[in-house]
Amino acid sequence: MAKPSIHDTPALHRSLARDMLRRWQSLGAAPGARLSRLALAKELGVSRTPVAGAMALLEALGVVESDGRHLLLRDPGFDPARLGGEAEGDAIDAFIMRLARDRRMGELEDEVSERQLQARYELGRAVVADALRRLSELGAVTRNRGHGWRFAAGYSSPEDRAASYRFRLMLEPPAMLEPAFALPSGWARMMREKHEGFLSRRWGATDPVAFFETNAAFHAGLAEASGNRFVLQAIEQQNQLRRFSNYDWQRGEERVRVSASEHIGILDALEAGDRAEAAERMYRHLAGTAALPWNGRRLAT
Amino acid sequence: MAKPSIHDTPALHRSLARDMLRRWQSLGAAPGARLSRLALAKELGVSRTPVAGAMALLEALGVVESDGRHLLLRDPGFDPARLGGEAEGDAIDAFIMRLARDRRMGELEDEVSERQLQARYELGRAVVADALRRLSELGAVTRNRGHGWRFAAGYSSPEDRAASYRFRLMLEPPAMLEPAFALPSGWARMMREKHEGFLSRRWGATDPVAFFETNAAFHAGLAEASGNRFVLQAIEQQNQLRRFSNYDWQRGEERVRVSASEHIGILDALEAGDRAEAAERMYRHLAGTAALPWNGRRLAT
DNA sequence: TGCTGCATTATGGTGGCACACAGAGCAATT
DNA sequence: AATTGCTCTGTGTGCCACCATAATGCAGCA
Structure with missing residues (x-):
């Protein structure tokens, strides 16, 4: 399992791989074209490290071939969607949706604490805090003056x-x-x-x-x-x-x-x-x- | 210096004290009125602990008097503004304003990292991160794909x-x-x-x-x-x-x-x-x- | 010169820990 | 019965260290 796979690869690598694939396709790049990691990095506004990762991923998928030193494009027709995670909806967005659903089902109290949510949904502090902050900007939830949060009652x-x-x-x-x-x-x-x-x-x-x-x-x-x-x-x-x-x-x-x-x-x-x-x-x-x-x-x- | 002073008192206490003072004034409460901490807590939607803190603060200021057990209102005319910190502009807001000013002066690069900002302004990580997130919601700043942030060039x-x-x-x-x-x-x-x-x-x-x-x-x-x-x-x-x-x-x-x-x-x-x-x-x-x-x-x- | 691989440094996300403070139960007091 | 002080538990935040990973420097190579 040491080979880079589509999964468990840094999100940025996948995202870059997808972007490059798309660009090659829209530019009609031909198989056999030489690629420069440095040039790609500049194009994408990112350093060479993640570009190397993205290319390693594409190589594992046979889209690209490395003759030791240089990169050659092999299969530009590869479907970018197969790289998955397209609409990698923020973890926060996903969490907000779960909250919405549970709220609708009446499975969630009017008043909650961040810890409760962390425990209930097995999430890190950051995600919970961010989600609540965003909801409060929407007016869907308000901070209590002391501790805890309250789902806005008059909300709907x-x-x-x-x-x-x-x-x-x-x-x-x-x-x-x-x-x-x-x-x-x-x-x-x-x-x-x-x-x-x-x-x-x-x-x-x-x-x-x-x-x-x-x-x-x-x-x-x-x-x-x-x-x-x-x-x-x-x-x-x-x-x-x-x-x-x-x-x-x-x-x-x-x-x-x-x-x-x-x-x-x-x-x-x-x-x-x-x-x-x-x-x-x-x-x-x-x-x-x-x-x-x-x-x-x-x-x- | 063990007495509770206006400063170095929890923000919530001050805020509650201010609110109560305002309410008494608008209700025209007379000196000598009996106050119940429990009732106040219910009114303010908060537990008795911070209410006790607020009352201790008001007592130190002579607004309220405690005859051992009960609270008496003494000086309802006290100016709530003297409790200070009225528009206690978030540390984050203050930081955002400093950023704005320095940006205007051209003292800040287009591209910055959170660490740089932390060091430059001697702030904790949380403040910097929050401020950047808020600015990014406004569209004033955007995350780079890899590391770092960029002040939106086309912003103004x-x-x-x-x-x-x-x-x-x-x-x-x-x-x-x-x-x-x-x-x-x-x-x-x-x-x-x-x-x-x-x-x-x-x-x-x-x-x-x-x-x-x-x-x-x-x-x-x-x-x-x-x-x-x-x-x-x-x-x-x-x-x-x-x-x-x-x-x-x-x-x-x-x-x-x-x-x-x-x-x-x-x-x-x-x-x-x-x-x-x-x-x-x-x-x-x-x-x-x-x-x-x-x-x-x-x-x- | 332009690019690469490798190695080094820097960054930002995450989790643990500690602390100040809010919430809540209880016995005591009136 | 209502309310208070006291106490204990729960909460959120700041701080710190760690870690995966992004940026960058450098020597080697075409």
Whole structure:
């Protein structure tokens, strides 16, 4: 087991290997090309050490060959996805999601201490502390004045929910009218297909989560297309908040169909080049969703 | 020196003491009133231990008197500000400000390691790491893939500056039209006085910083009045970003006068109850400021 | 000269430990 | 019965050392 394997290899090495592979493919590099570790290091903005590690990994996979001293590219067609860990969601993100799930299930008290969480989830101090800090920035959790943390009670309250929608109403429609607004090529088609999937398939048990993520990606994608990083940041934050707090997850099939077709309508307008119409539809979409009665139970203050 | 003094007393104790003092004053508590530590603890959402500490502090200051067993209120008029540490700016905040200043002075490289910063500023690792993480959330600094951090080069770039203003243009005017919008009583008058100070006084050397903070407080105050916590959060983030990156700090007297009078104009409209007019003026104010040529030097990419 | 392997140094994440302090139970006091 | 002092346990933070790994210097080589 001394050979470098895909697993148990430093994350940075894998990540660099993936990046290089992608770059070779997009540049159409031919097998047999000579590679310089030093040049690669400069290109990637990193020192030679991790580059050497990445190349060792690629050599073990037969993508690259070392004739003692020099590196030769052998199989540039290797699928980068096989290097795994693509969306190596932060350990912190993963933990936040577990917290969200357990909270939803009612398996987690309102008031917790960092130690409890450390023990319960078998995590290091750093991860727990970071996650709590991030959640507190979202407003999902607050520090007690003394010890411990408290999951914000009013967190999924109707007031917060309304504030969230009003906030998005201020941002999302105008974002589509930004002068720099431009969708990445292929994005609209990809999104459309995902949404149509929800309309044509029968509604399954795992679909609520899948639809939530599609929905989040839709809104984040449009925010990104606005070209304004602050808008993107704000929308991603809203997504994370909703992901954590379970807004809307239980919306039910009927409402999902409505949402999906509204999204598709927005895509229609965008592809027709009518951004004003798209913004208008976005406004109605958000306002309509906001006005829905919400079936969450009201927590005690 | 064994007596509890204002200093070297746990921050929580001081903070609780301040809170209680404020509450007594706003409730108009009379001297001689009996106090129960247990009741106070419940009120403050904290255990009896820190409450006891806070009361010991107040006793040392003569605000409260202990007849062996019971607590009596003696001097409810004591000025809470004398307890000091009011805006006990996080060590982290203070450090961030030092970084900002040194960066502005060009005394800090583009690329730094945590150790360097630790050594240079004689701080613990935790403070440095936290500060960098917070700055990275603002986008002011980014992690290198390997080791080290890099101050975002394009950070005060014209593009980012424009994005920031466009973001605020989307939020701030509509925020003033929110149905729940309501200014705290006295806020408008207080703000007006501050601004008029800048118009009437001669322009001094320390005024740029003071005006920046007044300006930030003005915008944050309006955001808060909107009643939407997401709006407030976004605006505060923008303030912190601008504070760090030194947008506008060197605007010069003439421009400050214009800004101050535009702010006063907005206050006029609000006090007249004409929020539509106020929002319109806010829009013009932001758009006008955004269009200013910016005299910052452009950093190399 | 430009690159490599090897060796050295520096970095940042992690875990253990200690300390100051918050929380909570209990007997005593009124 | 309510509240307090006392005490003990639990909590979070700072400090330190360790370790995997990234950066870098250097001699050798094409």
